[in-house]
Amino acid sequence: MAGEKEIALQLENVRKTFVVSNKTFLSIKDRLFNLHRKNEKKTIQALKNVNLEVYKGECIGIVGRNGSGKSTLTRIMSGAYQPDKGGKVKRNGTHLLMNLGVGFSHELTARENVYVNGSTLGLTVKEIDTIFHDIIKFAELEEFVDTKIKYFSSGMVQRLSFSIAMYAQADILFLDEVFAVGDNKFKEKAIEMLEKSWLKGCTTIMVSHSNALIEKYCSKVLVLNKGKQVHYGDVKEGLKIYDSLE
């Protein structure tokens, strides 16, 4: 059955190694004065060989303890980070990573950010014109349209970000702990909106520490432990493995 579906996102042999030096000798002077000392380099393997396929319209949950590579993985999925050599990421369609205040310039007003964001998602200005009012209304920011978002509270930024993602209809939605902020009323509204977009076949990748949320909405779950892919598939089984992780 899965074979008939269109693949929205495919990861093959994705690894990510970060090289961290204890002291970063960024300037020439630093390097000159420290010739005898080598840059002490530590490599951190954030991800070790992740393979998965996400089909169009699926909602995938990603769970794992802190530092297990969840955020790195979503960043690789969205294209912000390049995987190590040999890894492949195939994406189908536009995408948007939704994280608190990501993709916004704090120097710009809400209005400008909506247009810039919509535009990077592939909408024309005319199209943004038609949904602009809806976006602002859903985010409950009518009074702050021309306020720079650096004056916004984190909840307000979150609401705007969510609202843009919903109305601009990104094909793949990355939700990185989005429900951690925002009051209950907005949460309800957001979940209702998400359910609607899932019906329309929007693919969602959800990172969350809330087992309840994942159990309710995700059709598959990916469990990461220290960068390793421990499980990908059935939600209940995955959550059991997650809970038993040390």
Place this chain on the structure above:
Amino acid sequence: MEEVTTKHIDKTKSNRWERIWLLAKIEFKLRYYENSLGLLWALIKPIAHMLIYYVAFKIILSIDIPNYALYLFCGLIVWNFFIEASSGLMNILRTKKYLYEYSNMSKFEIYLASMLSISIGFAFNLIIFIVAVILSDLPLSGNLIYFALIFLILFTFSMGLAMILSSISIIATDIKQIWPLIIMGLFWLSPILFTYENVQEKLPFMNYSNPMAGIILNSREVLMYAHPPDWKLMLVNIGHALIFLLLGLYMVKKIGSKASEIL
């Protein structure tokens, strides 16, 4: 619970140019409309520089160049464009991180948008300059049209350089200290304050090693003196511009692709 509906949107059309223009406009607005004098600042800066150099070179050193104020102004607006692009975009990969980090927007578009926003300010200065030329009873001719080509060279060269500098600044922050020195050198080795002949006589290789020399000389030829441009110099400058652009594209591709991890 309020009714929530989404309108269907067709995403097959490319909106690349519209997006670049949108970003350019927003940046221009941020640059000039955040302070009370607004767009006037684009003009005040070259005029203030012009006055300083006028006092130093015309009044104190009695340099012998006719229409010296205009001569300075022409050189300075072209020079300012170059500075705003090269120094101004040095941090672009940091300040515009929000644009490329989580979306599929290419970095080239980000550079282009910023360059366009600088060009809007330049266009404003250029209009003022041409009005001043007319008011001073200097001749205008069809050779003015060549300025489009000269500007294209200036634009390409500056953008290539901006790409190179901003890429370097990611891996070696020293460039922020070194670049102002290079700029100072180029400024005094360009025919901004004195004539091109002065430079050429003593340092004939300057034609080929300082792209700004030829660009400024040719700008004056077509804008101020109603002459056709010096084609040989122009050809050399086209070479400069292309080399810098290609090098810039290469560096952004090589280093810039890792920018979101490093920064």
